[in-house]
Amino acid sequence: MSATVPRHARVVIAGGGITGCSLAYHLTELGWRDVVLLERHTLSSGTTWHAAGLVSQLRATQTLTKLAAAAGRLYERLETETGRPTGFRVTGGLTVARTRERMEELKRGVSTARAAGVQAELIGPREAGRLWPLMRTDDLVGAVYFPGDGVTHPGNTALALGEAARRRGAIICEGVKVTGIAERRGAVEAVATDHGEIACDVAVNCGGMWAREIGRLAGATVPLCAAEHMYVLLPLAGPVSPELPALRDPDGLIYFRERDGCLLMGGFGPASRPWGLDGIPEGFAFGRLDTDWAQCRLFLDNARARVPALEAAEPSEIFTGPESFTPDTRFILGEAPELRNFFVAAGFNSTGIASAPGATQALARWIVEGAPPMDLWDVDIRRFSRFQGTARYLRERTVESLGVLYAMHWPFRQPETARPVRRSPFHERLAARGACFGVVAGWERPNWYAPDGVEPAYAYSYNRQNWFPYAAEEHRAVRDSVGLFDQSTFAKFLVQGPAAEAVLQRLCANDVGGPAGRVVYTAMLNERGGIECDLTVTRLADDRYLIVTGAAAGAHDYHWIASHIPPGTPAVITDVTSAFAVLGVMGPGARTLLARCTDADVSDAAAPFASCRDLSIGYAHVWALRITYVGELGWELYIPTEYAVGVYDALLERGTAGLRHAGYHAMDSLRCEKGYRAWGVDITGRDTPLDAGLGFAVAFDKAPAFIGRDALLAQRARPRTRRLVNLTLDDPAPLLFGEEPIYRNGVLAGRVTSGAYGHTLGRSVGLGYLESEDGVTSAFLASGTYAVEVATERVRATIGLRSPYDPAGVRVKA
Numbered sequence: 021m022s023a024t025v026p027r028h029a030r031v032v033i034a035g036g037g038i039t040g041c042s043l044a045y046h047l048t049e050l051g052w053r054d055v056v057l058l059e060r061h062t063l064s065s066g067t068t069w070h071a072a073g074l075v076s077q078l079r080a081t082q083t084l085t086k087l088a089a090a091a092g093r094l095y096e097r098l099e100t101e102t103g104r105p106t107g108f109r110v111t112g113g114l115t116v117a118r119t120r121e122r123m124e125e126l127k128r129g130v131s132t133a134r135a136a137g138v139q140a141e142l143i144g145p146r147e148a149g150r151l152w153p154l155m156r157t158d159d160l161v162g163a164v165y166f167p168g169d170g171v172t173h174p175g176n177t178a179l180a181l182g183e184a185a186r187r188r189g190a191i192i193c194e195g196v197k198v199t200g201i202a203e204r205r206g207a208v209e210a211v212a213t214d215h216g217e218i219a220c221d222v223a224v225n226c227g228g229m230w231a232r233e234i235g236r237l238a239g240a241t242v243p244l245c246a247a248e249h250m251y252v253l254l255p256l257a258g259p260v261s262p263e264l265p266a267l268r269d270p271d272g273l274i275y276f277r278e279r280d281g282c283l284l285m286g287g288f289g290p291a292s293r294p295w296g297l298d299g300i301p302e303g304f305a306f307g308r309l310d311t312d313w314a315q316c317r318l319f320l321d322n323a324r325a326r327v328p329a330l331e332a333a334e335p336s337e338i339f340t341g342p343e344s345f346t347p348d349t350r351f352i353l354g355e356a357p358e359l360r361n362f363f364v365a366a367g368f369n370s371t372g373i374a375s376a377p378g379a380t381q382a383l384a385r386w387i388v389e390g391a392p393p394m395d396l397w398d399v400d401i402r403r404f405s406r407f408q409g410t411a412r413y414l415r416e417r418t419v420e421s422l423g424v425l426y427a428m429h430w431p432f433r434q435p436e437t438a439r440p441v442r443r444s445p446f447h448e449r450l451a452a453r454g455a456c457f458g459v460v461a462g463w464e465r466p467n468w469y470a471p472d473g474v475e476p477a478y479a480y481s482y483n484r485q486n487w488f489p490y491a492a493e494e495h496r497a498v499r500d501s502v503g504l505f506d507q508s509t510f511a512k513f514l515v516q517g518p519a520a521e522a523v524l525q526r527l528c529a530n531d532v533g534g535p536a537g538r539v540v541y542t543a544m545l546n547e548r549g550g551i552e553c554d555l556t557v558t559r560l561a562d563d564r565y566l567i568v569t570g571a572a573a574g575a576h577d578y579h580w581i582a583s584h585i586p587p588g589t590p591a592v593i594t595d596v597t598s599a600f601a602v603l604g605v606m607g608p609g610a611r612t613l614l615a616r617c618t619d620a621d622v623s624d625a626a627a628p629f630a631s632c633r634d635l636s637i638g639y640a641h642v643w644a645l646r647i648t649y650v651g652e653l654g655w656e657l658y659i660p661t662e663y664a665v666g667v668y669d670a671l672l673e674r675g676t677a678g679l680r681h682a683g684y685h686a687m688d689s690l691r692c693e694k695g696y697r698a699w700g701v702d703i704t705g706r707d708t709p710l711d712a713g714l715g716f717a718v719a720f721d722k723a724p725a726f727i728g729r730d731a732l733l734a735q736r737a738r739p740r741t742r743r744l745v746n747l748t749l750d751d752p753a754p755l756l757f758g759e760e761p762i763y764r765n766g767v768l769a770g771r772v773t774s775g776a777y778g779h780t781l782g783r784s785v786g787l788g789y790l791e792s793e794d795g796v797t798s799a800f801l802a803s804g805t806y807a808v809e810v811a812t813e814r815v816r817a818t819i820g821l822r823s824p825y826d827p828a829g830v831r832v833k834a
Contacts, residue, residue: 107173511574545728651694695823
């Protein structure tokens with residue numbers, strides 16, 4: 021397929037593996053013809069050629085599952101469309117569980133699959149044995165069967181995708197290496213190669229394990245690292261049926277599929293070996309890596325235990341090759357925040373054959389239409405911070421990442437490697453008080469506090485984990501007295517300059533004008549009215565604003581704001597996250613505590629809800645924002661970092677016996693009871709304020725008109741077909757974690773977006789969307805009976821538009 025390198029293209033794709041070929045396919049399918057695909061060697065080299073070829077559908081979230089399900093639909097028609105053999109066939113897929121804990125995970129996965137429209141069947145060991153006769157089943161607890169799963173030949177499939185793109189006008193150039201990305205005024209202008217420069221409007225990095233290197237050419241952070249992945253071919257006495265379902269035994273760290281009449285067995289060990297961080301060899305294309313014999317023996321032992329017929333079988337081939345992994349084992353998609361029109365699709369964590377078609381179909385629409393066609397925050401490149409692209413971080417995290425694929429996917433599981441990266445000024449003091457830290461965006465933050473004599477460490481489970489009673493006490497302290505939160509991980513930006521107000525009025529759906537000292541909760545919307553940012557805006561002066569958003573959304577929100585300040589506008593955004601520590605003082609006793617620590621008047625008249633005041637505490641001046649994320653009277657104290665410990669000590673010195681340190685597990689249960697939304701979970705770029713019940717935070721009549729106003733006005737004139745609702749389970753026993761299906765009158769009608777145990781209410785609470793083409797109205801809600809599917813069991817639920825705790829907000833404004 022090699023062709024002469026052109027001098028101009030609408031879009032240049034770097035990388036000719038399954039991802040690049042699939043993107044070229046989808047772009048040309050959407051009508052773009054001026055597409056150039058560059059491959060440094062030959063199509064399918066690097067990683068695609070040696071992939072195992074599993075085409076499975078279930079992933080951790082509904083979004084990822086829907087993307088993965090697209091592969092089978094494409095592959096089924098591809099051979100007919102192109103006339104090229106792909107090797108794709110629907111065999112079904114089987115995942116088995118050796119333990120009750122693994123079975124609980126699989127059950128929850130079945131519920132996620134059902135919410136995404138993927139067929140999944142819960143079966144017992146005996147039925148699993150009928151589907152896979154070679155397998156030992158007496159040690160199994162159960163299994164899940166996915167009838168729509170399949171297998172394919174990776175290299176042939178990539179070649180077929182490339183051929184289909186070429187027939188529709190794409191130019192494919194093999195043996196061409198990308199050597200640079202040229203930019204002009206912050207956007208892609210050209211792609212430089214060892215065969216000359218190609219002027220282009222869009223460049224896409226589909227470079228696989230070279231994607232980090234290509235990203236650096238554009239000044240973009242692409243956090244991924246190659247790691248060794250091993251599989252072996254095991255011949256049996258007779259040929260293996262090609263219709264045998266793909267089999268996963270995650271407790272044994274192994275998987276199987278039929279290939280060439282043999283069993284292909286691969287594995288994901290608990291500790292992997294990173295590769296190529298110091299530079300991938302120049303000529304590496306169809307290369308192999310040295311075998312880790314200790315890991316190989318582990319996989320073979322586990323395989324022979326699962327399939328007794330392998331006891332005497334010796335591998336006919338042992339293969340070890342590199343595949344790229346990301347720090348959180350989710351792939352990377354989207355426009356890099358550092359350079360406009362430079363997109364990335366890479367880091368598929370051994371699931372590229374299954375996930376690339378759906379991912380690139382979504383990316384193609386993003387490129388063509390100018391916006392993502394669905395919520396893609398799960399995989400958005402802007403979820404990463406710059407430090408996550410450093411060699412040390414990637415080397416340490418990648419040791420853990422590969423093994424995570426088949427490890428137990430516990431709720432609240434925390435990574436163990438590449439820590440600590442970022443710590444607040446209070447870290448050592450909080451550790452001394454028993455804090456058990458979790459990590460978000462590299463920040464170590466206290467999730468819960470262990471009492472004296474209890475180790476501050478997780479004991480994971482799908483039931484009530486070891487921290488559950490301690491977080492419950494923290495929760496109740498905030499409801500009844502006062503809790504102290506370290507909220508320093510908030511991302512904080514200053515927007516300053518003569519045009520600061522004009523810029524923010526255009527960006528914010530709410531009115532952020534008015535006098536200094538006003539705190540405004542608002543969303544920033546895209547042109548379709550979807551919520552791109554969910555944050556607070558505090559006016560500090562006529563020409564200065566403080567913006568506060570969540571740690572995980574920091575890079576995303578900074579990029580959104582910065583990219584919407586027109587060139588030459590007298591306004592600038594500065595990231596001041598590290599300049600300020602934050603302490604949350606929350607609960608009915610918060611005013612009493614603050615009054616003991618400052619000479620300022622903190623009465624409701626002097627410091628009303630949604631106001632900001634300058635207070636002195638100890639030796640420091642702090643910004644005290646009367647705002648809350650827990651549904652109680654409270655303040656967030658923004659403290660210059662060098663004064664932070666002194667303010668903390670002053671609060672502790674003046675605190676009463678009712679003061680309790682509280683962590684983020686308590687905060688999550690408190691906010692779920694109150695129905696407060698979390699961006700990226702409950703509200704995303706797909707969801708409008710009207711969908712999410714946030715119409716109160718939209719100022720339709722302000723001038724200038726905000727981005728997304730016209731879309732909201734059009735939506736307001738139509739019936740609401742999607743609504744975010746509050747829900748509580750009637751049974752106090754089950755736990756909600758999110759992604760559970762919601763049924764109305766026995767019919768699938770939506771899904772839970774987030775959930776927690778509401779210790780005030782004594783049962784699980786959550787948020788979720790209901791959908792109906794006829795409109796989700798109050799009458800619609802009242803006329804239904806509801807159940808939430810938790811690990812395949814339906815649990816009756818109560819649903820409403822108002823929060824189940826203090827719906828009138830009396831306590832917040834006390």
